[in-house]
Structure formats: structure tokens, C-alpha cells
Amino acid sequence: MAQQYDLVVVGGGMVGAAIALGLAHTGQRIALVENQIPESFDTDQPLDLRVSALSPASIDLLQSLGAWSAILSWRACPYRRMRVWELDEDAPGLRGKLAHQLATEFSADELGLEQLGYIVENRLIQRALIEQLQPTSVDLITEQVSSVDYSPGASIVELASGETLVGRLLVAADGGNSLVRTAAALGVHQWDYSQKAMVINVSTAEGQQDITWQQFTPEGPLALLPLPGNHASLVWYDSGQRINELLGLSDQALLQQLYQHFPKRLGEIRSIDARGAFPLRRLHALNYFKPGVVLAGDAAHQINPLAGQGVNLGFQDAKALVEALSEALAVGQKIDAIEPLEAYEKSCRNANLLMIQTMDAFYHGFSNTRLPIKLARNLLLGIGGTVTPLRKQIIKLASGL
Numbered sequence: 042m043a044q045q046y047d048l049v050v051v052g053g054g055m056v057g058a059a060i061a062l063g064l065a066h067t068g069q070r071i072a073l074v075e076n077q078i079p080e081s082f083d084t085d086q087p088l089d090l091r092v093s094a095l096s097p098a099s100i101d102l103l104q105s106l107g108a109w110s111a112i113l114s115w116r117a118c119p120y121r122r123m124r125v126w127e128l129d130e131d132a133p134g135l136r137g138k139l140a141h142q143l144a145t146e147f148s149a150d151e152l153g154l155e156q157l158g159y160i161v162e163n164r165l166i167q168r169a170l171i172e173q174l175q176p177t178s179v180d181l182i183t184e185q186v187s188s189v190d191y192s193p194g195a196s197i198v199e200l201a202s203g204e205t206l207v208g209r210l211l212v213a214a215d216g217g218n219s220l221v222r223t224a225a226a227l228g229v230h231q232w233d234y235s236q237k238a239m240v241i242n243v244s245t246a247e248g249q250q251d252i253t254w255q256q257f258t259p260e261g262p263l264a265l266l267p268l269p270g271n272h273a274s275l276v277w278y279d280s281g282q283r284i285n286e287l288l289g290l291s292d293q294a295l296l297q298q299l300y301q302h303f304p305k306r307l308g309e310i311r312s313i314d315a316r317g318a319f320p321l322r323r324l325h326a327l328n329y330f331k332p333g334v335v336l337a338g339d340a341a342h343q344i345n346p347l348a349g350q351g352v353n354l355g356f357q358d359a360k361a362l363v364e365a366l367s368e369a370l371a372v373g374q375k376i377d378a379i380e381p382l383e384a385y386e387k388s389c390r391n392a393n394l395l396m397i398q399t400m401d402a403f404y405h406g407f408s409n410t411r412l413p414i415k416l417a418r419n420l421l422l423g424i425g426g427t428v429t430p431l432r433k434q435i436i437k438l439a440s441g442l
Contacts, residue, residue, distance in 0.1 A: 046072045047376045049198055049208030051186055051221045053078070055093075055163060056338030056355040057214030058170035062106050063363030065177035067370050072206055074198065076185045078171060079164035082115045089162040090240050090317045092266060092274055094120075094253065094349035096158050099356040108169035115165050118269045119156040121149045124254040131305045160253070160266050160274070163352070182206070186215070189224035193333035194377055196224075210377040211334045212362070217324055219340035225331050231343075234321035234404065236261050237284040238346060241275040241295070241316045242268070246309035255347070256304055262347060263303050271311070275299065276346075284318050321345055325397055329390055330382040337362055342393050345400040354393050361388040 050061045053075025061073040080086075095103070103109040126144030130137055149157045174181055182200070190197040191211070198206040213221035222229070250267040261278030268274055277287065287295060292313045299310060324343040329336045338355035362385045369381035 043197065043205040043207045044072070046070045046180075046206055046208045048072070048210050048212065049074065049196070049206050050212040050214055051189070051198060052213070052215030052219075052338075052340070053167070053171065053181070054214065054216070054338070055166045055170065055352055056359050057212065058167055058174070059102065059106060059356060059359040060212055060214060060337060060362055061179050062108075062170055062173055062177070063359060064366060065174065065179050067367055067376075069370070069376055070180075071178070072180045072182055072208070073174065074182045074184065074186055074200070074206070075171075076183055076201075078181075078183055079168040082165060082168060084116075087314065088116075088242055088268055088272055088274075089164050090242055090274075090315050091163040092160050092268070093163055093166065093352040094158050094160055094266065095166075096350075096353045097154065099353050100159065102356050102360050103166070103169070106170065107173045108166070111169040111172065112161055112165055115169075116162065116269050117165075118160045118249060118267050120158060120160060120251050120253050120267055121156050122252040123147045123157060124252060125257075126254075127257040129304075156251075160268060166352075186220060189221050191221075191225040191334060193331070196333055209333070209375070213334060213336045213340040214338050216339045217322060217343045219336070221334060222326065222336055222340050225334045227329075227331060227334070227336060228327045229324050230327060231322065231324040234323060234345060235280065236278050236321045237281045237318050238321060239277040239279070239284045239287055239316065239318040241277065241299070242314040243273055243275060243299075244311040244314055245271050245273050245307075246311055247271070253349075254306070258302075265303075265307065266349075272314070275303065275307075277302070278321070281320065288316065288318055323397065323401065325394060329386040332379065333377050335362065335382050335385065341389075342397060344393075344397050345404050347400050347403050350396055350400070354396060357392070358385075358389050361385050 047069035048064065048071045050057045050073045053073045057073065057075065061071055064071060100109060103112065124144060124146040128143060130141050130144060149155060171181065185201040186198055187201050188199045194209055196208050196211045198208065211221055213219045215221055249270055250273065253266050255262050255264040264276040266274040287298060290298065295313055296310060322343050323345060326336050326341045329341050337358040341358065342354060344351050344354065365381035365385040366376060369378050370376060374381065
């Protein structure tokens with residue numbers, strides 16, 4: 042027999058787990074379906090390649106859900122500064138001085154913050170949220186979803202075991218290739234960028250850093266995210282062919298490529314600990330809901346990772362959806378009522394679109410090698426570094442404030 046639920050959240054990653062946990066107090070019968078649960082944290086576990094730069098707004102959400110203290114007790118790296126530039130600061134003479142002048146650096150002190158954010162492994166965020174579910178009435182179902190039959194108010198989720206779940210409302214938190222979104226025929230606008238991103242975890246001679254930086258190059262950005270201890274995550278954006286070539290190199294050969302292409306501020310690398318790559322994709326749903334189904338996180342939008350805002354937008358989705366549904370339930374509405382879903386879409390979709398378009402503008406603007414465009418964007422970087430009100434607005438945007 043099918044199990045009946047008021048809410049079925051398909052996808053128990055960071056965003057889906059946050060939604061299920063945020064609604065656990067509402068008295069609804071909730072199922073969270075996720076077949077890949079991270080193992081319990083152990084200090085001997087190597088740093089994972091998949092990390093996120095959590096904004097203060099995302100940290101506030103995790104604190105409200107009771108998950109942040111666990112994450113801090115495990116592993117997290119605060120950063121206080123962000124630096125962005127294009128021209129070669131290592132160039133000799135006037136060229137290097139000009140490049141330094143046109144670079145932009147932001148600091149937490151400018152907004153009176155202790156830090157701009159934290160770099161945290163995705164699996165630790167997910168694990169902390171899942172552990173907070175244990176004392177609640179949410180059913181955590183650790184099976185693969187084999188099919189979804191969408192029907193407003195009574196959608197059927199079939200599991201690999203043959204068991205079926207019937208949900209009054211489905212939440213699609215199952216990623217960019219969302220099975221739920223496809224079943225509900227919610228359309229998307231999407232394309233693949235002509236780049237891949239290679240992520241390389243390294244051990245460094247320098248101790249734990251408090252800065253994340255990014256240099257734009259004609260082939261794509263080069264970035265550093267600080268990790269706990271003598272570790273860092275390097276991100277190399279380039280064509281798919283070039284990234285595939287880098288993936289095939291030995292550690293020693295890759296190390297030489299890092300020294301040749303990354304700025305000198307990277308410092309000495311003691312070892313390459315892990316590497317991986319993923320294609321860059323842009324996706325945005327034309328609508329975030331239909332009767333009986335609602336999209337959140339990567340199922341609703343995927344963004345160029347230039348500014349590390351993907352998971353932060355997902356957590357904003359989670360917060361807005363939980364608030365909209367909780368308020369509706371508090372005044373006696375059914376969980377699949379249309380009004381709270383409309384309020385959620387109105388709260389998030391345009392804001393997400395603005396961030397997606399901003400990242401598109403960065404991608405296309407810095408991919409252009411024409412000299413007038415190059416001069417203009419470097420002037421803009423310089424202006425962003427010197428005009429105080431603009432600086433503060435940029436920091437607030439990046440911080441989710």
C-alpha cells in the first residue's frame with residue numbers, strides 16, 4: 042500500500058534537508074527522500090572537493106535550524122576578505138603597479154562583520170541538517186526514486202524497492218536534472234557555458250588563510266578558496282578540452298601548471314590532495330510551482346559559480362518556502378494551497394534571475410578580449426574598489442544581506 046504524506050521532499054541534499062527540517066514543527070506528515078547520506082564526521086576524513094562559500098544569511102538559516110554549531114565543531118574555514126582582479130599584479134614595473142591599483146578587495150570590517158562567510162564542505166552541511174532531523178517526525182527514506190507520477194494533490198513517488206509514496210505537495214529539491222520537475226512539465230531556460238571548472242584540493246606551506254580571491258584571465262578565472270589548516274581549494278576555469286588535459290596530468294606535472302598559471306600569491310604547494318571537474322551550466326525554471334509541486338535549489342536554478350552564490354540562493358529558497366508554507370498552515374490553509382506557493386515564487390524568482398543575469402554579465406564581459414571592453418571592465422573593477430557606497434552594496438549582495 043502507498044504511504045500517504047502531506048509533503049514529500051524529493052532530494053535530501055543541503056536545500057531539501059533544510060526545507061524538511063524547517064517544516065518539521067508544523068504537524069504535517071513529511072517524507073524526505075535521499076539515497077546518498079554522508080557518513081558521520083570523523084577528523085581523519087580527507088577534505089571533500091565539493092565546498093560552498095556560505096554567506097552570513099545562509100549561516101543565519103543554519104543557526105535557526107540548529108545545524109550550525111555542529112558544523113563549526115567539525116570543520117569550517119572563515120574568510121574575512123575577498124579580492125578580485127584581472128591584470129597581472131606580478132608584472133614588472135608600471136604594469137604591475139597599475140594592475141594592483143585596479144584590483145578590488147573587500148573586507149568584513151566595512152560592514153562591521155566578524156567575517157564575510159565560511160567555506161564548508163557540502164557533505165558536512167548536509168550531514169548536520171540530516172542529524173537535526175533525527176528527533177523530529179520527518180520520515181527519512183534512503184532509497185532511490187525510480188519514477189514520479191505528477192497529479193495535483195496526489196502525486197505518486199515510486200521508489201526503487203517498489204514502495205510508493207503519495208504526496209499532497211511535492212518539493213523538487215533533486216538537482217538540475219530534476220525528475221520531479223520533468224514529471225510536472227515545468228519548463229526551463231538553459232544552456233551550457235563553453236567552459237568546465239576544475240577543482241583541486243592542495244596542501245600549502247602557508248597556514249590557514251582568511252581571504253578568497255579570483256583572477257580573471259582570457260581563458261577563464263583562477264580562484265582560491267581557503268580551507269581549514271594548511272589547505273586550499275583551487276578552481277581553474279577553462280575550455281572542456283583544456284580541463285580534460287589537466288585532469289590527465291600527473292601530480293607533478295599539474296603542480297608545474299599551477300605554478301605557471303596561478304598568481305604568485307598562491308605560494309608554495311606541498312601536495313595535490315584531490316582533483317575533479319564539472320561542466321558549467323545555466324538553468325532557470327520558467328515557473329517555480331504548479332498545483333501540488335514546487336521547485337527549490339538547483340531544480341529551480343543553476344548559476345555560473347563565479348561568485349559562489351549557488352547554495353546561498355538555494356538556502357534563500359528554503360527560507361522563503363518554509364516561511365510561506367508555515368504562515369499558510371498557521372491560519373488553517375492546506376499545505377498545497379496556491380497562495381503560499383505564489384508568495385514563494387514572487388519572493389525568490391526575480392531575485393534569483395537578477396543574480397543569474399549578473400553572473401552571465403561577468404562571464405561574457407570577462408570572456409571578451411577586445412581592448413576597449415578590457416579597459417572598461419578594469420576601470421569598473423577599480424571604481425568598485427574606491428567608491429565606498431558601491432563597495433558596501435557589493436558586499437551586502439554577496440553576503441545575502
